[in-house]
Amino acid sequence: MSQTNKVNNFFKDSIDVKGRFIRKDAAFRNQISETHEIYKPETGRYHLYVGLFCPWACRTLIVRALKGLEDVIDVSIVDYFLGPNGCQFSEREGSTVDRVNGFEYLRSVYFATSPGYTGRYTVPVLFDKKTNTIVNNESSEIIRMFNTVFNKWAKNPEGNFYPxxxxxxxxxxxxxxxxxxxxxxxxxxxxxxxxxxxxxxxxxxxxxxxxxxxxxxxxxxxxxxxxxxxxxxxxxxxxxxxxxxxxxxxxxxxxxxxxxxxxxxxxxxxxPGVKDTVNFHHIKHHYFESHTQINPYGITPLGPNLDYLN
The missing domain is CATH 1.20.1050.10 (Glutathione S-transferase Yfyf (Class Pi); Chain A, domain 2)
Known part of the structure; x- marks a missing residue:
């Protein structure tokens, strides 16, 4: 199957009969807490998979940075290009290898949790290294966990973004x-x-x-x-x-x-910490190169002028 067809198939699966894009709900929705039967708060136990292109994933990186959880939750960063097999790990332009499982593709993280999984392979993913399972892949829930659950080890426990x-x-x-x-x-x-x-x-x-x-x-x-x-x-x-x-x-x-x-x-x-989560190379090259149904030749614009950020 060609790269273009694969991307277009993903795209079409999310479109309703009126041509509207309908985002699918995240599949894994467990919560880390002292009362959870399996997923208890621990330092170094959980791993975060992200893409620097993704606004949902970067929410989690920002809260992780603002709370000072870098030493509590480690991170792997997928490549910016969304290919025929989904997100891949690499070491180019700020991407990393899979630092926990050594997988080549993010989809393997999903299959490790659910071998029969048929949904989307999206970032962010909060992964439990102890049970080798995905805890949660819904960014809005991950940032709320980061906000409070790891305060015992956070460098900035007083930061509260959901008072x-x-x-x-x-x-x-x-x-x-x-x-x-x-x-x-x-x-x-x-x-x-x-x-x-x-x-x-x-x-x-x-x-x-x-x-x-x-x-x-x-x-x-x-x-x-x-x-x-x-x-x-x-x-x-x-x-x-x-x-x-x-x-x-x-x-x-x-x-x-x-x-x-x-x-x-x-x-x-x-x-402090926010700018480090913004990678315009990943952002631009992901969208313009990966979405071939919108930009068939994958040409990435050189602009725009973003001086307003300085």
């Missing part, structure tokens, strides 16, 4: 940011009908206009406190001008055209 007193507000923001912006850019880019594309396009920019208005009145999405809502939005924003504007046809405005949103993105980008 109890703000949870209602954080949840409310996540409720519209995810469909309109986080997933909205994918809905626009992967749509196969004009109607589906336009619906997603308008959602994206209505969402960004809403964020711009919020940030004209306060520092962060839920006030003056930096929370997981900001982390979840940031990983989409940092990819917007470099990829989503062109590749996903979200071309009404560049992020730099939003004064408050661009300032907000720049501030988060320069928080």
């Amino acid at each position: 109890e007193e703000l949870r209602t507000k954080i949840d409310a923001v996540n409720e519209w940011v995810y469909p309109m912006i986080n997933n909205g850019v994918y809905r626009a880019g992967f749509s196969t009908t004009q109607e589906a594309y336009e619906e997603a396009y308008h959602d994206v920019f209505n969402g960004l206009d809403r964020v711009e208005d919020i940030l004209s009145k306060q520092k962060y999405l839920v006030g003056d406190t930096f929370t997981e809502a900001d982390i979840r939005l940031f990983t989409t924003l940092i990819r917007f001008d470099a990829v989503y504007f062109v590749h996903f046809k979200c071309n009404k405005k560049l992020l730099r055209d939003y004064p408050n949103v661009s300032k907000y993105t720049r501030e988060i980008y320069h928080m």
Whole structure:
């Protein structure tokens, strides 16, 4: 099977009868906790598989960095190119080998847990080295585990990105940011009908206009406190001008055209540890080379100018 056909098959499996991209739910949803029968909090026990191209995976890297969990949870980074066998491990441009299992492909991590697995092989993956099984592959749940479960060993245990007193507000923001912006850019880019594309396009920019208005009145999405809502939005924003504007046809405005949103993105980008999770080579080359149904020749643009981040 050719590389192009494989990518197109993956793409078509996620499209409904109206040409709309429908993201499938994560398959592994266990929680690390003192009360869990198997997955207890321990330092050095769990391993994180990520791709630097992936906004969902980079959420987990950011929380890991901000909490100071680098010595608690180690990491393997897949190559940026999504080939016919899914994500592969390599040592080029900041990628790594599989530092736990020595696998060539990420899919082998899934098969190690469930030999009959037929779903998608996605990052992030939180893997238990003791039982050789996947704990969880849902980024929103992994970042909440990282926020509290490993505080005993964290360098910054006081960091709390989902404080109890703000949870209602954080949840409310996540409720519209995810469909309109986080997933909205994918809905626009992967749509196969004009109607589906336009619906997603308008959602994206209505969402960004809403964020711009919020940030004209306060520092962060839920006030003056930096929370997981900001982390979840940031990983989409940092990819917007470099990829989503062109590749996903979200071309009404560049992020730099939003004064408050661009300032907000720049501030988060320069928080200690965050910039190290952003690799524009991986980001650009993944989308433009891997999505051959959108960009058949795999040509990666040299731009854009991202000086607004400096």
